[in-house]
Amino acid sequence: MKGRQQADRLRLMKIRTSLHRWVCRLYPGVCAGLLVVSLPAVAAPRVVATILPLQALATGVMAGVGEPRLLVPGGASPHAYALRPSDARALDEAQVVVLIDPSFETFLARPLAALAGRAQVVRVAGIPRVRQRPVRAAGPWMVAGHGTEKRADDSAAAAPHHDTHPSHETGAFDPHLWLDPDNARHIVATLAAVLAEVDPADAALYHRNAEALDRELEKLDDRLRRDLAPVAERPFIVFHDAYQYLEARYGLNAVGAITVAPERPPGARHLAAVRERIRSGGVVCVFHEPQFPPRLVETIVAGTGVRVGVLDPLGEAGQYMAMMQTNARSLRACLAPEAGPVDTDAPG
Known part of the structure; x- marks a missing residue:
C-alpha cells in the first residue's frame, strides 16, 4: 500500500x-x-510526534509540505499521559511516528507495535551520534571527596555514548536529550532522511529545510553558550531531573532535583535532604515547571530566602528555539547576582 x-x-x-x-x-x-x-x-505525509520539542523540529523539516500531529498536548506531561481514541486513530494512519523511546513515552510501549505497525518509527534515542547521559539519583548530587565536592555521577556522565534500547526505570539513560542543541541537529538530519524516503517527491525540500534548521541550531548553540556563561557557576535546584543535557552543554551548576520522576511525589526524607542542600550549598534558585503545580517548590523554599524560577522542558507548539531561549533567560534572571539583575524581556 x-x-x-x-x-x-x-x-x-x-x-x-x-x-x-x-x-x-x-x-x-x-x-x-x-x-x-x-x-x-497533494497530501502531505502523515507524521505523528509524541512531544512538543520533537513536533517543533519535525515542523521545521516539513515546512512547505505539511505539519506533524502532536500526541501529548501543551501543558501535559509525557510522564503521566494516556492515549485518547483520537491518538490511536492518528497512530493507525501514520506513515512516520517520532518518539524518544518507549521507556520514556510509556503510554506507547504496548500500543505502538499494534497501532503503528505500518509506520516508520523514528526512535530518537537510537539515532547515531545522539548523546545519551545516565539517569541520576534524585536529590543532592554532590558528594564529599578529598576535601572538595564533586558530582556523584561525573564518571558515568563522561562515558562514551552507547546505542542501546534503554530502560528509563533502570536508569540506563536520561531521555530528555532534546535539551542539547547538538542532539537536536542530529534529530533534524534523521527526520529529513526518513521523510525523503517516505515522500520522495519532496525530498529536496526536506533536505533544504533541514540544512536551514541546522544553521539556526548552530547559531542557537553559540548564543546560549554566550548568554549562560556569566551564571554558569551559580548553584541551583530543579523540580525534576530533566536538564542535565542543558547543564552539561553549557557547564551549568545544578546541584539537585526535587524528584527524578514527577509522577512520583518525593518522600519526607528526600525533601529534608533537598532543604539541607539549599541551606548548606549556597543554592541561589529553585526552579519549578509549568506542567506541574508550584506548591511543592514553594513549600521547600519557604523561609530560606532562595529565589524561585521556572524552567520548561517542553515549550510550545513549533517553538523549539523559543523554548531554549526562554529557559536561558529564566536561568540568567534567577541566577544573576543581586548587583546585576538580568532583563528577562531582553532577546535571548
Missing part, C-alpha cells in the same frame, strides 16, 4: 510539472496562479 501511494504521488507530481511547463509557454503571465487553482493538492 505504501509503495502504491508513493508511486501515485510521484505520478501526480510529474503531471503537475509537465502541465506547468506547457501552461507557462502559452501564458507566462498567469501560469503560476492557474496551476494552483486547477490542480488538486
Whole structure:
C-alpha cells in the first residue's frame, strides 16, 4: 500500500510539472496562479510526534509540505499521559511516528507495535551520534571527596555514548536529550532522511529545510553558550531531573532535583535532604515547571530566602528555539547576582 501511494504521488507530481511547463509557454503571465487553482493538492505525509520539542523540529523539516500531529498536548506531561481514541486513530494512519523511546513515552510501549505497525518509527534515542547521559539519583548530587565536592555521577556522565534500547526505570539513560542543541541537529538530519524516503517527491525540500534548521541550531548553540556563561557557576535546584543535557552543554551548576520522576511525589526524607542542600550549598534558585503545580517548590523554599524560577522542558507548539531561549533567560534572571539583575524581556 505504501509503495502504491508513493508511486501515485510521484505520478501526480510529474503531471503537475509537465502541465506547468506547457501552461507557462502559452501564458507566462498567469501560469503560476492557474496551476494552483486547477490542480488538486497533494497530501502531505502523515507524521505523528509524541512531544512538543520533537513536533517543533519535525515542523521545521516539513515546512512547505505539511505539519506533524502532536500526541501529548501543551501543558501535559509525557510522564503521566494516556492515549485518547483520537491518538490511536492518528497512530493507525501514520506513515512516520517520532518518539524518544518507549521507556520514556510509556503510554506507547504496548500500543505502538499494534497501532503503528505500518509506520516508520523514528526512535530518537537510537539515532547515531545522539548523546545519551545516565539517569541520576534524585536529590543532592554532590558528594564529599578529598576535601572538595564533586558530582556523584561525573564518571558515568563522561562515558562514551552507547546505542542501546534503554530502560528509563533502570536508569540506563536520561531521555530528555532534546535539551542539547547538538542532539537536536542530529534529530533534524534523521527526520529529513526518513521523510525523503517516505515522500520522495519532496525530498529536496526536506533536505533544504533541514540544512536551514541546522544553521539556526548552530547559531542557537553559540548564543546560549554566550548568554549562560556569566551564571554558569551559580548553584541551583530543579523540580525534576530533566536538564542535565542543558547543564552539561553549557557547564551549568545544578546541584539537585526535587524528584527524578514527577509522577512520583518525593518522600519526607528526600525533601529534608533537598532543604539541607539549599541551606548548606549556597543554592541561589529553585526552579519549578509549568506542567506541574508550584506548591511543592514553594513549600521547600519557604523561609530560606532562595529565589524561585521556572524552567520548561517542553515549550510550545513549533517553538523549539523559543523554548531554549526562554529557559536561558529564566536561568540568567534567577541566577544573576543581586548587583546585576538580568532583563528577562531582553532577546535571548
